[in-house]
Amino acid sequence: MIYRPIDRTARHRAQGDAMTHSPQGNVSRWIDRVFGVCAAVAVAISLGGIVGWSASAPLLTSYVPGATAINPTTAVALGAVCVALCLVRREQVRRRRRAVSRTLAAAVALLGAYSIAAYLFAIANPFDQLLFGSLLQGNRIAPNTALCLLFLGVALLALDGVGRGSVAVCQSAAAAAAIVSFLSVAGYAYGTRWLYGVPSFIPMALPTAIGVHALAMGIFCSRPRQGAMAAFTSNSFGGVMARRLAPAALAFPVGLGWTRLLGERQRLYDAELGVAIYAVTTSVGFLVLIWWCARKLNALDEARLAREDELWESAQRIEDLYNRAPCGYYSLDEAGMFVAANDTVLTWLGYVREEVVGKLRFPDLLTPAGREVFAYQFPIYKQTGSVDNLEFELARKDDTTFWVLLSSTAIRDADGKFVASRSTVFDITERKQAQAELQRLNEALEDRVEERTAALSATNRELRQKNDENEMFVYSVSHDLRAPLVNLQGFSQELAASADELAALWQANSASPAAIDRTLEILDEDVRPSLRFIQSGVMRLSTIIDALLRLSRAGRVEYQWERVEVAEIVVRIVDSLQLSIAEKRASIHVGELPPAWGDAAALEQIFGNLLANAVNYLDASRPGVIEVASLPSADGDAGFVTYRVKDNGVGIPALHQAKVFQAFQRLQPNLASGEGMGLTMTRRIIERHRGRIWLESVEGEGTEFLFTLPAAPAEGRAETSAKGDLIHAR
Numbered sequence: 001m002i003y004r005p006i007d008r009t010a011r012h013r014a015q016g017d018a019m020t021h022s023p024q025g026n027v028s029r030w031i032d033r034v035f036g037v038c039a040a041v042a043v044a045i046s047l048g049g050i051v052g053w054s055a056s057a058p059l060l061t062s063y064v065p066g067a068t069a070i071n072p073t074t075a076v077a078l079g080a081v082c083v084a085l086c087l088v089r090r091e092q093v094r095r096r097r098r099a100v101s102r103t104l105a106a107a108v109a110l111l112g113a114y115s116i117a118a119y120l121f122a123i124a125n126p127f128d129q130l131l132f133g134s135l136l137q138g139n140r141i142a143p144n145t146a147l148c149l150l151f152l153g154v155a156l157l158a159l160d161g162v163g164r165g166s167v168a169v170c171q172s173a174a175a176a177a178a179i180v181s182f183l184s185v186a187g188y189a190y191g192t193r194w195l196y197g198v199p200s201f202i203p204m205a206l207p208t209a210i211g212v213h214a215l216a217m218g219i220f221c222s223r224p225r226q227g228a229m230a231a232f233t234s235n236s237f238g239g240v241m242a243r244r245l246a247p248a249a250l251a252f253p254v255g256l257g258w259t260r261l262l263g264e265r266q267r268l269y270d271a272e273l274g275v276a277i278y279a280v281t282t283s284v285g286f287l288v289l290i291w292w293c294a295r296k297l298n299a300l301d302e303a304r305l306a307r308e309d310e311l312w313e314s315a316q317r318i319e320d321l322y323n324r325a326p327c328g329y330y331s332l333d334e335a336g337m338f339v340a341a342n343d344t345v346l347t348w349l350g351y352v353r354e355e356v357v358g359k360l361r362f363p364d365l366l367t368p369a370g371r372e373v374f375a376y377q378f379p380i381y382k383q384t385g386s387v388d389n390l391e392f393e394l395a396r397k398d399d400t401t402f403w404v405l406l407s408s409t410a411i412r413d414a415d416g417k418f419v420a421s422r423s424t425v426f427d428i429t430e431r432k433q434a435q436a437e438l439q440r441l442n443e444a445l446e447d448r449v450e451e452r453t454a455a456l457s458a459t460n461r462e463l464r465q466k467n468d469e470n471e472m473f474v475y476s477v478s479h480d481l482r483a484p485l486v487n488l489q490g491f492s493q494e495l496a497a498s499a500d501e502l503a504a505l506w507q508a509n510s511a512s513p514a515a516i517d518r519t520l521e522i523l524d525e526d527v528r529p530s531l532r533f534i535q536s537g538v539m540r541l542s543t544i545i546d547a548l549l550r551l552s553r554a555g556r557v558e559y560q561w562e563r564v565e566v567a568e569i570v571v572r573i574v575d576s577l578q579l580s581i582a583e584k585r586a587s588i589h590v591g592e593l594p595p596a597w598g599d600a601a602a603l604e605q606i607f608g609n610l611l612a613n614a615v616n617y618l619d620a621s622r623p624g625v626i627e628v629a630s631l632p633s634a635d636g637d638a639g640f641v642t643y644r645v646k647d648n649g650v651g652i653p654a655l656h657q658a659k660v661f662q663a664f665q666r667l668q669p670n671l672a673s674g675e676g677m678g679l680t681m682t683r684r685i686i687e688r689h690r691g692r693i694w695l696e697s698v699e700g701e702g703t704e705f706l707f708t709l710p711a712a713p714a715e716g717r718a719e720t721s722a723k724g725d726l727i728h729a730r
Contacts, residue, residue, distance in 0.1 A: 027233055027243070031224045035089070038218035042082040045211035049075030053132045063206050064188065068197075070205040071141050072131035074149070077111055078211040080104045081152045085218055088159060102157055109153025115146030119201065142197065142204045144180050148212040151177035155219050167227040171220065175228075178216035182250075184209035189258050237297055244293050252285055328404070328425040331411075334418050336361045336378060348404075348427060350397035367393045367401065382418045385410040391428070403432040462687075492534070498526040559599035559688070561713070566643070567593040569604045570628055573611050584618045591629030594641050596709040602685045603709070607645070609678040610705050614647040617703070624648060633708065640691060640708040648702040657697060690714065 049070040052060025061069035084104035087097045111127055118125035128141040141149075151173040158170035184204045187195025197203025224233040232242045260274045269277070322329060328345030330338060338356050346353060349365065363371045370392045381387045390406045408423035502519055567590070574581075574588050581588060588611075596603060611626070618624035627646040634642070652660060661683045686693045686707050693707035 027235070027239075028224070031221050031233060035218050035221040038214040038221065039082055039086060041214040042078055042211050042218065045070070045207045045214075046075045046079030046082065049078075049207060050131075053135060056135070061205070061207065067188070068142075068203050068205045069139060070207040070211075071128050071136070071139055071145070073111070073128045074141055074145055074205075074208050076131065077108050077149050078208070078215065081108055081149075081156065081215050082218075084108075084156050085215065085222060088156075089222055091160060091223070098160075105153045105156030107153075108149050109157065111141075112146045112149030112151075112153060115141045116143065116150065119143050119146070138202070140202050142202045142208070144184065144196070144198060144204045145208050145212075148177045148180050148204075148208075151180075152212065152215055152219070155216075159219070159223065167223075170223075171227045171229065174216045174219040177212055178220075180204075181209045181211075181213035181216065185213065186254060189254070190261060237300065240296060240300060241293055244296065245289065248285075248289050252289075253282060256281055256285070328427075330421075330423050330425070332362055332421045332423065334382070334420075336363060336374070338362065339420055345425060348396070348402065349394065355397075365394045367395065369393070381408065381421075382410060385412070391432075392425075402427060402429040404428060492530075494526060494530045498522050498530070559602060561598060562600065563595050564598055564600045564603050565595050566603065566607070566641075566709075567595075569600070570607055570611075573604065573608050577611060577615055580612075580615045581624075584615055584620075584624050586615060586618055586624030586626060588626045588628065591627065593628065593630055593643065594711065596641050596689075597712050598689045598709055602689070606682050606685055606707070609682045610645040613678060614645055614649065614703075617649040618647060619650050619700075622648070631706070637708050639711055639714075641711045642706060642708050644704055644706045646702065646704040651699040651701050652695070652697040652703055653699045654697075657695060660695065661693070 048060040050072060052058065052069070053072050053075075058065065058069065081104070084101040087093065087101040114127065115125055117123070125140065128139075129136060155170045155173035155177070158166045158173065160166070161170070181204075184196035185206070187193065187197075188206045188209070193203060196206075196209060220229050223229060231238060232246065233239060256278055260278045263269055263277075264271060264274045323343035325342060325344055328342060328348060330341040330345055333339050337358065338360055339358070341353065341356055346356060349356070351360075363374050366374060373390070373392070377387060377390060386407075386409050388407045391403060392406055393401050393403050395401050404425040405428045406423060406425050408421045411419045411422055413419050502522060570590055570593060574590065577588075607628075611628070614626045615624070618626075625648045627644070629644055631642040631644055633640050661679050683693050686709070689709050691708040691710065693705065695703060695705050697703035
């Protein structure tokens with residue numbers, strides 16, 4: 001947006017445009033008509049003079065019998081001035097037309113200047129004898145005519161010149177020509193040669209005086225809103241008064257004086273009565289004129305007051321709209337200082353206008369982050385002139401904040417320099433809160449989805465693992481149960497065969513010594529070994545069933561959750577293993593062991609199984625070393641404590657490491673007894689504590705078991721379960 005200072009010419013032009021449609025009168029149209037009349041008069045005088053000399057018609061060259069006739073060169077000069085003036089009637093004309101106009105004006109000015117020089121220096125003037133030289137009989141360009149031609153040429157040359165001085169030169173020259181020509185017309189009216197001629201020289205012709213005056217008035221009418229003419233054409237009270245008084249001030253006294261003189265010459269009254277009539281008539285005439293003007297001015301003033309009331313009401317409506325708008329309006333100067341602010345934004349801020357306008361800069365109301373944005377955007381805005389949809393957090397007087405959405409356009413002066421901003425702000429606090437709440441809900445939803453996805457992934461992995469374990473468990477149990485059953489079946493068949501043989505012996509030999517010996521042999525060599533093998537198979541089956549029952553109980557036992565001092569548990573376990581540790585020539589190093597959250601008995605079972613395995617699988621060829629300590633938890637194990645049990649035993653081959661946590665897996669049964677269920681139960685207990693277990697082992701160097709246990713109760717979760725397999729959320 002461009003702000004322009006007051007341009008009086010443009011203002012007058014606007015007033016003139018308003019006058020064109022005003023009920024008080026069409027001033028612009030009236031001026032155009034006056035210009036047209038002046039041009040027509042000048043053309044008629046110019047053509048009439050040339051035609052009069054051509055046709056020897058004195059009335060066309062002098063208008064008054066016996067009076068001085070217009071010089072043909074003067075007639076041509078007046079025509080040239082008229083043509084030059086008509087070419088530049090409008091301010092915006094083509095360059096060629098303006099060039100032709102100035103050429104004609106310069107020629108007329110030179111003609112006038114040369115004619116004056118001819119009189120001053122008593123030199124011949126061939127220019128006024130160019131046309132109809134044989135008929136002129138001493139008719140020349142009069143001195144006052146030459147002066148008027150010079151004035152008219154200078155006025156046309158200065159028309160639309162550069163700078164304010166050109167207007168003054170133009171109108172001063174035109175006014176001088178108008179005064180000289182008016183005096184000449186008055187001289188002819190009153191019969192006073194001193195007014196229209198210079199003694200001892202040819203006087204100005206009446207057609208010349210009328211033509212010069214018409215052209216001078218035409219020059220004034222061509223630029224009605226410039227210089228002194230603007231006072232007559234403005235729509236103000238002064239303009240109205242000037243337009244009504246000026247014609248009367250010129251015509252009324254002159255006409256009344258001519259009437260008085262005519263009456264005296266006709267001896268209708270004497271000089272004293274003539275003066276009295278002139279004075280009284282002048283007074284009455286001017287009183288009537290003043291009354292008429294006053295009446296007109298009163299009507300204009302009433303219209304002005306009515307218009308001012310309308311403007312005041314309109315201004316009040318605009319001010320009310322500005323101050324009570326649902327959005328904030330304000331303006332900043334080039335330094336960012338408030339120069340205006342409406343009531344809405346002041347209410348939002350909690351300030352009164354006197355505390356803000358001229359006192360605070362916009363960055364004073366911003367948060368630190370907002371000041372950085374303003375410092376970056378404000379210089380760019382002053383260059384580009386607009387900014388849209390910037391978000392700022394403003395600080396109120398009570399230090400609370402609110403969010404606004406800002407858009408602004410720049411106001412510039414005529415030179416394009418930044419003057420002020422015209423800014424609009426909308427309170428978007430509720431929208432920002434809704435966005436923040438929506439973002440929070442989205443983040444919470446994403447977190448829940450991520451948690452549920454992770455939980456589902458973990459559950460799927462656990463289900464796949466359980467499925468694999470179940471398959472391996474079924475295979476292992478089937479394999480382990482099949483061997484005793486095969487033995488039971490074989491030895492039961494052996495017993496049946498032995499029983500059949502005994503029956504046959506007893507039936508055939510009736511208890512002979514040989515039968516008795518054979519019977520004893522069968523009992524010793526067949527029946528008793530078969531019974532022993534059957535009993536061994538039954539015991540094996542019983543052991544497998546007991547192990548399955550223990551594994552089942554490990555998943556169903558109800559834990560008593562509490563803070564458990566792990567260090568005390570490990571000390572007790574190490575004390576219970578002292579005999580085995582001495583037999584293995586081993587040593588156990590116990591490091592720092594933070595407490596854990598869980599079931600004390602279950603945690604003792606974990607450490608007991610791992611320490612017992614570490615002792616049992618030490619390498620007999622070197623002293624055994626066992627370490628029990630804690631490690632820093634990884635990023636994914638936040639809230640858990642990581643423990644480790646490390647030994648320098650025989651180690652686990654890489655191919656068998658994936659099977660160590662499966663049921664009934666004993667990789668080196670010759671080193672220790674058992675069913676291969678210890679590590680399976682250990683992992684089950686750790687998983688019920690929401691932890692995990694893994695191992696690192698190198699065959700021949702040793703094994704390290706690592707596992708995690710919770711350091712504190714899980715937030716939002718119950719740590720007890722009646723059935724034990726799941727940890728329910730509250």
